[in-house]
Amino acid sequence: MKLRIDRLIKTYENKRILDDLTLALDDKQVLALIGASGSGKSTLLRMISGLEAFDSGQIVVNGHEVVESEDADYRKRIGFVFQDHNLFPHLSILENILLVLEKVHGRMRSDVLPEVEALLEQFGLSEHRHKKPHQISGGQAQRASIVRALAIKPDLILLDEPTSSLDPILTHEVLNAIKVLVEASIDFIIVTHEIGFAREVADTIVFMDDGKIIEHGTPEILETPQSPLLKAFLDKVLSF
């Protein structure tokens, strides 16, 4: 992925949620956004997705300038995995995936079904494909959400704290599923509290605090943090 963020500002009720962010990445596959809750990581991810508008600045993803929230064509090429899976509750797992492909991407069901079935098989969801989201575990639902994002063959997948509402066993299950994306050389940006996982899969780590990018670089910054804020954050996170 190529990502350019230039002087990005987002204010909400007189508080700067994103405070003059600038970042430039070239040819990276996995970017992990880390930081304490309220640091602006998820907000930044939503701005990159085109889901929310920002006040000023610029975001350019793979040469496309994300102008505003009405950028539907751009969003069709972005896969998004939400914190709480956000599968549509009235549809089965299979229908959740097919609905997007058929209605938004105009694909024929008969054309895409074999691909979708193969993805469900790969993510261990074949036997659950006709179940509704409430009939499967949180981990299975989150994996289904990853398949839904993957099925549209996106240029980039954005994952917003995909394991934060799961217990440790289900977290492990979902992180393994995300590793499949790494192996398949799919570009993604993940907001996560799983520092060990970020270190393992990401080629770039961005640490944010209070709406600012404090430090960014290769996963080595987690071994030898330069800023006191990242050091303090890591001390707290890794103290247990």
Add this chain to the structure above:
Amino acid sequence: MRKIISFFSALGLYAIFFWFVSTSALEKTIDFTIYKQYYRVILNGWITTLTISAVSLVLALFVGLVLYFMRESKFKIFVYLSEIHKTIIFGTPLVVIAIIAYYYIGNAFNIDSKFWIGALTLALYIGAYIADIYKGAIESIHINQWQTAKMFGFTRYQTYRYIVFPQVITSILPPLAGQFAMTIKSSALLAYMSTDEFLNAIQTVQSISFRYPEGFLLVTVGYLVLTIPLILLVRMLEKKLNYKVNHEIEN
């Protein structure tokens, strides 16, 4: 078994009450002969009530949807048009609206059909309430789902068509069935615009026979035959939906 005994005991108490009222307040004996003679007129009136209510409800479903989307529109004029309509409807008795609709609005637009003026008036009236039913149900759809739809590139129409409406349809069924019962009852007020519906048919027979109590008895039974199944349907749907919601929470 205890439930059945309790039910029939309650029914018996009501029967005793009405028997007492009719024997103490009425001098004449009950005689339905004249109503038998005019049974065709009465039956036609009853069928008109049923038809007018059904047509009104179908129109009201559409009116309610239009009012809802006007309320949600970016253009403020539509928002106010919808709000003013609802305020007038909520604040005015149907009988007044029925009279104005028939004698003035219908006249101004040269609409002669009492049936259609009646149906349209009821539809505009009930539609205001149905708009609020839609609003409540649609607002119950979690913000996450709207955002997910937006994220995946669904258009506004597709979001409503494939994501919102399939989910709200089950939750609006019980209040809609209740609204249908209300439409049937409200249609009686169309007698004021001389629509040939059930109440008006009975009133016609009452005025020639002076057999008023029998007429009111028939009116009551005639409406109950229509509304009791709907009331039972509302209860059944609510129970079924409640079970579904609980079932989902448990899972």
